[in-house]
Amino acid sequence: MNLVNLITPARTADADGCAAPPGTVTLVGAGPGDPDLLTVKAVKALQAARLVLYDHLVSPAVLEHLSPDAERIYVGKESSRHTLPQASIIELMVQLARSGRSLLRLKGGDGYIFGRGGEEAQALAAEGIPFTVVPGLTAAQGAAASVGIPLTHRDHACSLVLATGHLRDGQGLDMDWAMLARPRQTVVLYMGVNNLPEICRQLIAHGLSPQTPAALVEKATLPDERCITGTLAELPALALRHQVRPPALIMVGGVVSVRAQLVPSAPPVTAAAAPVHAVA
Template identity: 70%
Template sequence: MSFIEDARWFAAPPAAGANARPGRVTLVGAGPGDPELLTLRAVKALRGARLVLYDHLVGKEVLRYVADDADLIYVGKEAAHHTLPQESIIDLMLRLTRSGRSLVRLKGGDGFIFGRGGEEAQALADAGIAFDVVPGITAAQGAGACAGIPLTHRDHAATLVFATGHLQGDGEVALDWQALARPRQTVVIYMGIGNLPVICAELVRHGLPQDTPAALVEQASLPGQRCIEGTLQSLPQLALQHRVRPPALIVVGGVVALRPQLLKGLQAMNTR
């Protein structure tokens, strides 16, 4: 297979002829990282692809399912470092498909859960480009299952909320803190490690006790996975102490306290 690390190299596909049929796009969720958590439909799409645009959180083990004669274009986005801005990624997809090439757009987790897949699907629909969507196991599901934290539980959490901890344009984490601080729910925050002290402080300020169980799950489902447990009060300091780095999720709620009990079973399973 051909890896193209600089997407700008591929940014000018040949112009389509007057009668050329446009290609189609398959938006594929690659899951949280472990290739064994790919869906069968995702594997089928990767094996049939001849052109794949993939993100930063898609591991090399997942890319092994792509055919040897395919082109792979890296369009990953990391904090403060984007290979291509989102608008340019969409423009690249449109120009490639209009030139007659079909492609797989491969995203970590699920593309429709904080993966900007919705924006890309909108652009494709507006341009009249046919597309399919293959859902993936989102990072929160992978983190909960692998770390021993059930995201819902009859005794602890009747509500599950996903949120993003990215800074907004005004430099603030603009979230509905009152809704996030409700009792008997689990809150999973994506992309919030850099703003962890603010997130924990705001949740406490809006009503959650300081001793509310909370955890950080780093590199969920991968060999380097770590889970750091604490409370809303202690978690920011624990993150510094353990040097937690993205990709990592913040999990808040009573379900985190179940981890020690569930971990016994998980460890027994892993030693068989």
């Protein structure tokens, strides 16, 4: 892909010598994967888009809302493979907009929740490029509804924490473990599958019972979604046994146990000593 060719020559000046206005950027959250979970506003923006920069987690079914002749640029980032570094993505967006092109920036889930949409919006604001933001359902919301884990069921939780299990390169897992291990709280960790043993170890070391119900939700809302439940202590072994891979969420808290009442095929979460349960 020759990205330079996409950037048209600098905006031409009008008769008074003023540069034409830059293009606009629409930052759109594509939701967790199921295209039926797109917002109406997102669908309208997709249908109108002429140029789209999209990420790895945007499902092919979501892209079907695009016009067939819309230009598509894949700028996806997988945990170990970056097609374009984030700084280059931002630079490309700025250059395209400065050259007068309007574009739609499409991200999985919600762009402002672990999506680096905030960094992109900051850069656009700093450059004086007009932009709008269309929210999307974040993966935790999609997963909760899809697998039957009501994240703030009041019998079990009075707070909900969305946290990342993967910090910036080289910084390690420098988390506020005491805060995450508070009682009567649901914790949903994004990007944590590769650090799962350390996450479970730290939560237990900071006070959560090893018997705390926990779940892994892989590819939530997609046709091959999987939900694996167990106790916090047994979750790393379950992840290995079932070869859980990103994208997946880790959910920790009493609310996970409610699933057994909402999903007829789901087994109760049992103590660590008992056989583990996995539900596809």
